[in-house]
Every structure is written in C-alpha cells, then in structure tokens.
Amino acid sequence: MQESLKAQWEEEQRLLQATREMQAMMAKVRQSDQGLALCVQELKAERSRLEDWIKEHNLVKKDLEEALSLHRPPINPRRRTLVLDINGLLMKVGRSRSDLVAAEKNGYDVCGTAYAACWFIPRPGMAGFLRRCLEWFHVILWTSRTERNLAVLVRACTKRGLFPGNFQKEIKHSWSQPQCESFQTARENHKDGVLRCKSMSVLYDHSICERDVLLLDDSVQKNSTNHPYQALHPRTFDPMKTAKKDDNYLSSVLLPVLDKLRFHQEDVTSFVEANWQAPQAQEPFGKLAAYWGTIDARDKAFI
Structure with a gap:
C-alpha cells in the first residue's frame, strides 16, 4: 500500500x-x-x-x-547666316506657256514680271518663311541668274507685297551671277555651257565666317565647291506637278530644321552631318534626306 x-x-x-x-x-x-x-x-x-x-x-x-x-546660363540661339536660293526654293520662274497653264490648273496664281515674257509663282508660305528667317538669321539672297533677272524678280515681289516688311533693307546681300564661281561644262542642262557654283570663299570678302553659314538650294551642284555639309537641298518647288494645297514645305519641313539649327552650338557642318546621317533621324530630316543627291561626275571633273 x-x-x-x-x-x-x-x-x-x-x-x-x-x-x-x-x-x-x-x-x-x-x-x-x-x-x-x-x-x-x-x-x-x-x-x-x-x-x-x-x-x-x-x-x-x-x-x-x-x-x-x-x-x-541659358542656351541662347546663335544668329547665323542663311543663304537662300530663289528659283526652285522660294518660287518657280519660267517662260514656258505650257508650264504656266499647268500651274494655273493646280490652283496657283501666276505673276508676270513685264520682262521678256517671264513669269513667276511664289511658293506657298514664302512671306511667312522669309519673315521668320529674318528674325533668326542674317539672310542673303543668292541666285545664279543675271543681275537684271534678280532685280526684276525682287521688284515684282516687292510691288505685290510678297516680301515681308522692309525685306530689301533687312537682308544682308542680294547676289547673282557675278558672285558665283563659274566652270565651263558641256552638260546639256546648263544652257550656256557654264556651271555656276555658290562658293563660300566669296564670304571672306564680307567678313562672314564660313562655319556659321548654311546654304539652302534645291540644286546639289551649286554646293559643289563647298563642304558637303555646308548646305541642305530641299525639294524643288514644282507647281506644274504639285497642287497648291499640297505644298506646305517651307513651313512644315524647313522652318523646324532652321529652328533646331539656331540652338546648335557647334559649326553648321557638324549640325548637318549629325542630323543627316543618323539612322534614327526623325522628320523633317527624313523628308530632306529623300532629296539628297550627289555631284555629277561630269561636273566634278571641272572643279
């Protein structure tokens, strides 16, 4: 127990x-x-x-x-020099009756010059384009036509109010054939057998720095004596093939390019090269690139 x-x-x-x-x-x-x-x-x-x-x-x-x-410090725009071609860029100048009729059918108003049956058609938006160019750049008009032709065109545009404000007083220079560098050539499309180039060397006599100059010319050959990237070659104005309502090239393509150039801090050639060759280049450079050409070998032999 x-x-x-x-x-x-x-x-x-x-x-x-x-x-x-x-x-x-x-x-x-x-x-x-x-x-x-x-x-x-x-x-x-x-x-x-x-x-x-x-x-x-x-x-x-x-x-x-x-x-x-x-x-x-803000990135201030640089006031460079802009060289503008006339025929093919700002207007179409001609004498052909058939071309005149074709342009009128496309909705263009043809202006007479009272000189050798010559007529011209201003490109749509020309006045606004020139006004903006005067605000942003030192502007030079440069045509490979004769001095008399240039004077007639300027006078006709001024009389019709196609140039903005005091355009003739605001531009730096109005140049023609005497300022061009000429080369003898047998090319068929050079009527007098002469290729006239717009050489930047003429700028030295006017104390203009070549690094800050851009040439706008629809003809690649006119830039033959300069750096390949000294110029942009816009689409040629052709009122015989393009309806008036469809041509807004100056305002929608060229002005955005020029606005971008204003803020580029290096020389013009670096700007053109950088934006021209880049595979990822966006409009409007893509549109401009579609019209880029090369110097004809037969012309190059004379340079």
Whole structure:
C-alpha cells in the first residue's frame, strides 16, 4: 500500500514537473512572440523613417535642381547666316506657256514680271518663311541668274507685297551671277555651257565666317565647291506637278530644321552631318534626306 502511494506521488511529481516545463516553454513562446511583434513594429517604424527621408531628399533635390536652373546660363540661339536660293526654293520662274497653264490648273496664281515674257509663282508660305528667317538669321539672297533677272524678280515681289516688311533693307546681300564661281561644262542642262557654283570663299570678302553659314538650294551642284555639309537641298518647288494645297514645305519641313539649327552650338557642318546621317533621324530630316543627291561626275571633273 505504501509503495503504491509512493509510485502515485512520484507520477504526480513528474506530471507537475512536465506542467511547469510546459508553462515555462509557453512563457518563452509568448515572450518570443512579443519580441517578434516588437521587432516588426521597429521595422515598420524604420521603414516610415526611411520613407520620410526619401521624401525629404527628393524635395531637397528638386529645390537644388530648381536653384541650379536659375543660375545655369541659358542656351541662347546663335544668329547665323542663311543663304537662300530663289528659283526652285522660294518660287518657280519660267517662260514656258505650257508650264504656266499647268500651274494655273493646280490652283496657283501666276505673276508676270513685264520682262521678256517671264513669269513667276511664289511658293506657298514664302512671306511667312522669309519673315521668320529674318528674325533668326542674317539672310542673303543668292541666285545664279543675271543681275537684271534678280532685280526684276525682287521688284515684282516687292510691288505685290510678297516680301515681308522692309525685306530689301533687312537682308544682308542680294547676289547673282557675278558672285558665283563659274566652270565651263558641256552638260546639256546648263544652257550656256557654264556651271555656276555658290562658293563660300566669296564670304571672306564680307567678313562672314564660313562655319556659321548654311546654304539652302534645291540644286546639289551649286554646293559643289563647298563642304558637303555646308548646305541642305530641299525639294524643288514644282507647281506644274504639285497642287497648291499640297505644298506646305517651307513651313512644315524647313522652318523646324532652321529652328533646331539656331540652338546648335557647334559649326553648321557638324549640325548637318549629325542630323543627316543618323539612322534614327526623325522628320523633317527624313523628308530632306529623300532629296539628297550627289555631284555629277561630269561636273566634278571641272572643279
């Protein structure tokens, strides 16, 4: 009997000990949970502090960028020299009766010059284009026609109000055949057997830096004596084949190019080359590139 009670007492002691150990373990678990919860709270607080720091840093960064922008010197446009061709770029000059009739059918108003049955058609948007060119550049008119032809065209355009403001007083020069560099050639499309190039060397006599000069001429041959990237060669104005309502080339293609050139800080040739050859070139350079040509070998032999 006594042994049975002893065994029962020992069993109760073991159960009591096991219960105590279980309670101690549960207390540790609860303590661990509390520690974990505390750790989570601390992590959340640290995250909140980090987010606040990032916000503050971004604000400081924004304030710093704004402050720097106030003191950063602006990129001012450069007033370069723009040489403009006349026939083929700004207007179409002709004598053919059939061409005149074809142009009228396409909606163009033909202007007479009262000189040798010569007529001309201003390209749509010519006045606005010239006005913007005068604002942005020093402008030179340069035609390979005779001095008399140039004078007749300028006088006719002025009389009809086709030139903006005091155009003749605002442009730097009006040049014609005497300023061109001439080469004898047998090419059929040179009526008098002479190729007349618009050489930039003539600029030296007028204290004009060649680096800051861009020639706009629809004929690639006129740039034969210059750097290949001294000029852009826009699409030739052809009122006999293009309806008046479809030609907005001066305003939609050329002006955006010239506006971009104003803010280019290096020489003109680097601007033309960089924007001309880039495979990823966007419009309007893509449109201009479609009309780029090469110098005819028969002409090149004379240069």
